[in-house]
Amino acid sequence: MTDTNEILSPADTLCVTCGLCCTGHLFLWAKLKSVEVQTVRGLGLNVLGVEPENRGFGLPCPLWAGKCPIHTSPDYPHACRTYKCKLLKQVIDESTPLSEALDIIEQIKDRIKELKTLLPASPNNNFRERLVAHLEHLDELSTLGDSDRQFQQKAAELLSFYRKQLGVKGLFERLEEDD
Template identity: 25%
Template structure:
């Protein structure tokens, strides 16, 4: 029996790139605009593009509730851990270990946040004020170091 193929896709156990931890939004391509609108995504216009904000409203826990119909930008996204797993450079237990570390690090940051503040907004706030919230800054830094090591997107600025 192939145990790996019996496991859910890695992203269905993670979902961190759909939260407010990395990205402020995802883009909707013009080709997919009608389909994404019909799925009820809260699409907005920004700088001439269509986007939907993060945390994505289609995320429930760690899972995408429209996984089979998810937008192309989501389907095409690969963090370095997902790429490494697909390329056979790491096995599933190692990928699961990394996801577990990342989710714990995100949770550590979230516990220190005002309820309404997004992590991407916190990052901007703390960069703008180096003296603010040292404990929160440490938790965020730990999360960002982990993300940079295991979850960044090659050749692209990860946080937006």
């Protein structure tokens, strides 16, 4: 478990503050190594997949509670421990100060909050899936109202942030071709 009094490196501070990987805003699932399956199940995570090379757990991570409780634990999955977004790499190599990186994350989270309020209600709690489904639905409509066009614009801005600031691609191909 992460001790709240523990002093974290700038990179760890960014990770535990950000959490966009953990919350399902960037990815649908995290891959597991075979040796991690039992440990992760013991933590209460539902392991998906039967093939050893295709096992993982769905996101948002059920352990996430505003902060990762196992970030510095030996139980922290390999995929979580080794993934480094573009912004994290910049903090590690000191080309972006932690304070600036945290500001960028707050801007991204603000855009996500705004889009969440505009998404239709859904039993699916994965923001990424809901966003893509709604954008695909809007693409199928013959005419769009002003609010739909504004939603598309805000979503395009968020996905641009994902690509430019975090280096994450592949959420919605049509919007990514426009860059």
